[in-house]
Amino acid sequence: MSGKIERTINELYAQDPERADAEVFGRKTSVDRRGFLGGAGLAAMGAAVGGAIPFAANMPGGLIPAAVAQPAAAPPAPAKKGPTYLSFPGKSDKLVVIGERPLVAETPEHLLDDDTTPTDKFYIRNNGQIPEQAKEPDKWKITIDGEVNNKLELTLGELKAKFKPVTRRMVLECGGNGRSFFSPPARGNQWTNGGAGCAEWTGVRVADVLKAAGVKSSAVFSGHYGADPHLSGDSKKDALSRGVPIKKLLDGNNLIVWAMNGQPLTNIHGSPVRLVIPGWPGSVSSKWFTRIWLRDREHDGQGMGQFSYRVAIKPMVPGDKADPKNFKDLESMPVRSLITSPANGTKLPAGTKEIKLRGAAWAGDLTVRQVDVSTDFGATWSRAKLEKPKNKYDWQRWTATVKLPSDGYYEVWTRGTDSKGAMQPHQAGFWNPQGYGGNAMHRIAVLVA
Amino acid sequence: MSNALKAASLALAALLLTFGAASAQPPQFVPRDENPEEFPAGAGRDDTFYACTACHGFKLVAQQGMNRRQWEDSLQWMTEKHGMPPLPDKERKVVLDYLEATFPQKAPAASGGWQNPFAPR
Numbered sequence: 332m333s334g335k336i337e338r339t340i341n342e343l344y345a346q347d348p349e350r351a352d353a354e355v356f357g358r359k360t361s362v363d364r365r366g367f368l369g370g371a372g373l374a375a376m377g378a379a380v381g382g383a384i385p386f387a388a389n390m391p392g393g394l395i396p397a398a399v400a401q402p403a404a405a406p407p408a409p410a411k412k413g414p415t416y417l418s419f420p421g422k423s424d425k426l427v428v429i430g431e432r433p434l435v436a437e438t439p440e441h442l443l444d445d446d447t448t449p450t451d452k453f454y455i456r457n458n459g460q461i462p463e464q465a466k467e468p469d470k471w472k473i474t475i476d477g478e479v480n481n482k483l484e485l486t487l488g489e490l491k492a493k494f495k496p497v498t499r500r501m502v503l504e505c506g507g508n509g510r511s512f513f514s515p516p517a518r519g520n521q522w523t524n525g526g527a528g529c530a531e532w533t534g535v536r537v538a539d540v541l542k543a544a545g546v547k548s549s550a551v552f553s554g555h556y557g558a559d560p561h562l563s564g565d566s567k568k569d570a571l572s573r574g575v576p577i578k579k580l581l582d583g584n585n586l587i588v589w590a591m592n593g594q595p596l597t598n599i600h601g602s603p604v605r606l607v608i609p610g611w612p613g614s615v616s617s618k619w620f621t622r623i624w625l626r627d628r629e630h631d632g633q634g635m636g637q638f639s640y641r642v643a644i645k646p647m648v649p650g651d652k653a654d655p656k657n658f659k660d661l662e663s664m665p666v667r668s669l670i671t672s673p674a675n676g677t678k679l680p681a682g683t684k685e686i687k688l689r690g691a692a693w694a695g696d697l698t699v700r701q702v703d704v705s706t707d708f709g710a711t712w713s714r715a716k717l718e719k720p721k722n723k724y725d726w727q728r729w730t731a732t733v734k735l736p737s738d739g740y741y742e743v744w745t746r747g748t749d750s751k752g753a754m755q756p757h758q759a760g761f762w763n764p765q766g767y768g769g770n771a772m773h774r775i776a777v778l779v780a
Numbered sequence: 781m782s783n784a785l786k787a788a789s790l791a792l793a794a795l796l797l798t799f800g801a802a803s804a805q806p807p808q809f810v811p812r813d814e815n816p817e818e819f820p821a822g823a824g825r826d827d828t829f830y831a832c833t834a835c836h837g838f839k840l841v842a843q844q845g846m847n848r849r850q851w852e853d854s855l856q857w858m859t860e861k862h863g864m865p866p867l868p869d870k871e872r873k874v875v876l877d878y879l880e881a882t883f884p885q886k887a888p889a890a891s892g893g894w895q896n897p898f899a900p901r
Contacts, residue, residue, distance in 0.1 A: 414891070419809055429891065431811035432837035461809055511892025515885045516845040518854060521892030563835040565863050599809075633861065650885060652849060676897025740898065764850070776896050 385707075385739045421597055423451045429520045433457040433562055433570075434599075437525030440773060441674035443691055446728055447500060448528035450592050455599055456505050456526065458634070459559040459570020462619050468595070468603030473587070477554075477625035480545030487589060487604050493543075494535035499584065499609075501724040502529045502693045504664050506612025506640045509769035512759040515650045517766025524669055524773055529691070529726040532607045534588035537623070538581050546577070546625060553580045554630040555606055557617035561633075572632025573615045573640065575608060577625075579662070584609055584724050587620065609724035610663050610696040612640050612767070635660075638764045649762035658763070663695030665770040666755055668702045668729070668747030675775040683779045685734050686743065690715070693726040694749035701748040702729045706741050709757065709772075715745070738779040746772045814838050824878035831867060831875055843892065847885040851876055 417426040417436045425442055429435040436455040438448070445452070465471050469488035476482040485493070505526030507519050520526075553574040561568035574580075586607045589596055596602040601618025608615045614634055624630075634640060641658040672689040679686070692699040698720060703712040715731035735741060748754045759769035816829040819842055832841050835858075846854065855872070858864040867875060 428839075429843070430837050430840045431814075432833075432840075434809055434811070463808070512894065518844055518846065518850065520840070521843045523892050523894075561862070563863060568863050637857070637861075639861075650847070650850075652853070764853070774894065776898055778898050 385735075385737055385741065417455075419455075419599065421451060422455070422599070426452070426454070427525065429522065433459060434461065435520050437522055438528060439674075440524050440669045440775075441671055443525070443528065443669060444671035444689060447592065448530050450530065450594065450597060450600065453503075453528040453530060453591075453600065454505065454526050456520075456613060457559065457570075457618075458614070459562050460564070461599065462558050462560065464598040465603045468589075471603045473604065473620065474622040475540060475544045475625070476622070478547040478550035478627055479541075479625050480547060481543070483540065483544045485540075490535060490540070490587065490604075491589070494539045496533055496535055497586065498531055498533045498590075499586065499724065500529060500531045500721050501584065501607060501609040502527060502726050503607060503609065503613050503616060504528075504667075504693075506614055506661055506664070506767055507765070507769075508664075509667070509759060509771060510766035512769050512771045513649075513762055513766045514758070515762075517762065517764060517769075519765050524667065526613070527667070527693075529693070531592050532586055532588045533590035533593070534586040534604075534607070536583055537585040537587055537606070537608075538583050540587060541581065541623075541625075544625075546581075549627045550577050550625040552576055552626045552629050554622075554624040554626055554632050555608075555615060555617040555620070556622040556624070556632075557601070557605075558619040558621050569633045571614055571617070571634045572630070573612075573617075573634045574624075574626070574630035574632065575611060575615050575662075579608070579611065580623075584722075612661055612664065614640060640767060641765070642761060642763050642767050646761055647763070653764050661767045663697065664693075665768055666692070666694035666697070666699060666747040666749040666753060667770050667773075668692035668699070668745045668755065669773045670704075670743060670745050670775050673775065673777060677775070677777050679777060679779045681738050681780055683735060683738075685732055686777065688715070688731045688733060688743065688745075690729045690731075690745055691726045692717070692729060692745075692747040693724075694747065697749040697751060698723075699727045699747050700750045700752070702727075702731075703746050703748070704731045704733055705744045705746070706733050706735065708742065709744055709746075712746070735779060741777050741779065742774045743777060744772050744774045811837060820882050822878050822882050824874040825882070827871060828875045828878045831871065835862070835864065841879070842883065845883055845885050846879070848876055848880040850885065851879045851883075 415428040416424050417428050418424060426436040426438055429437055434455055434457050438452050438454045442452045469486060471487040473485050505522060508522050508526035509524060510517055510519055511521035511523055554572055555574055556572050559570040561570050587604060588607050589604050591600055596605060605618045605620045606616045637655050638653060638658060640661050642661050644657050644659050647653055668690055670688055670690045688704060692702050702715040702717050704715055705712045715729040717729045718727050720727050746755045755770050755772045757772060759771045761768055814837060816826045819838060829838055832838055859866050
């Protein structure tokens with residue numbers, strides 16, 4: 332793959348994947364668009380990844396082989412020194428920092444291997460500055476106002492005393508999870524799959540508190556607020572204020588939460604109190620929660636409207652200028668399955684004939700019907716053993732054993748299917764400017780040698 | 781978990797909240813200092829760096845790959861939605877020239893995507 336190639340492999344693939352296959356590896360996409368013909372190309376590709384590719388014939392045409400899908404080495408790509416790991420009190424130093432201002436860090440897939448995500452491994456997403464830790468948590472004030480019969484102003488202490496606490500294990504997931512798999516790149520934090528976790532949340536039902544406030548029939552939408560200052564420090568701006576239609580707001584699974592995994596919320600996760608509105612983009616689950624404003628119209632707070640947390644109604648050409656009138660809110664998150672063991676990059680001794688896989692899958696407001704795994708780029712699939720969720724919005728753990736016919740380089744792919752039959756695609760589709768809904772299948776590379 | 785156990789653990793949580801929070805306060809997170817030299821050289825790099833880092837980290841910028849029109853839209857969006865003062869025309873051109881040349885749409889994002897651990901280096 333040297334010599335006459337002047338452009339980087341990534342550029343080639345970005346411009347014309349099939350031509351890139353032909354130029355780089357002598358690989359021709361076959362009629363069924365799945366394989367390639369020609370032994371020379373296969374050998375070249377094998378040499379590039381450092382081992383044989385047993386199921387090369389099934390590798391989708393135009394898909395950059397895992398081993399060469401690297402950032403361009405030539406300018407103008409910025410110097411890449413590998414991931415930056417998080418250094419933060421109470422958090423795992425294996426989380427990967429996506430940004431520091433605002434602080435955003437994701438959980439590599441193999442760290443999501445616990446049935447319940449420990450707090451130290453839980454991802455971090457901030458939109459604004461991190462507020463000071465509340466000195467007197469039980470005196471923290473929460474307001475429910477707007478289209479209600481009785482405006483409520485409660486302290487956290489009163490909230491705990493007046494309403495029945497419940498504990499639920501539920502997934503929280505950033506709306507942009509999977510964004511980095513879009514092509515061309517979509518604007519925002521370049522999450523892989525690690526903007527998600529599943530913790531035990533303890534709090535009171537939003538619905539119970541709203542009942543006490545008496546929701547008027549004029550209420551159609553909510554606006555949620557937290558105490559985190561806007562990133563610029565501008566006190567007239569909210570870091571984030573999103574909301575949901577009243578039907579979603581009244582769902583009995585929504586909680587006002589003060590404990591995570593049996594411990595008081597830590598400051599970085601929204602202490603002393605946060606919302607957990609499961610199944611939808613995490614941005615509706617305000618941290619440092621202060622207020623729900625019941626509204627008689629769709630909320631227009633920070634992070635609502637235009638392209639924020641929104642997807643195209645009529646599919647658009649990737650990278651084109653988008654028309655705000657063609658956009659609607661992303662509501663339920665799409666189905667996603669992850670391989671949490673082994674880790675991407677695991678080397679196995681020569682002669683290894685099978686791999687035991689573990690993973691997790693979830694599907695926004697829906698459940699996961701089925702998880703399948705493939706070691707041949709999706710040509711054949713086998714069904715994983717899928718557990719039931721503990722409660723609604725819990726993730727579903729799965730296990731599978733896959734057989735390997737020989738030593739060599741393998742990719743293991745996993746594909747979730749939701750309870751309505753929708754499956755994860757090979758590529759992040761339905762491109763939108765800020766990259767929501769990217770739920771391409773998760774894949775890991777393993778080398779048996 | 782039994783109800784009694786649940787109640788006990790909740791009581792414990794409440795206790796920790798009451799007594800724990802006042803004492804051990806984890807230190808506030810301070811973002812690492814960035815400087816322009818960490819990012820690809822090019823005309824306008826320093827101006828761009830300081831324009832962007834008035835509000836947010838430059839790492840957020842450097843992980844994007846966009847064409848000029850998308851960079852323009854991003855500036856417009858920050859002005860409309862996040863209170864960014866509009867850049868004077870001359871500075872705006874310098875910034876857009878640098879961004880367009882350094883973080884173009886065709887370049888893969890500087891992080892994320894599918895990274896293969898066995899790729900030849």
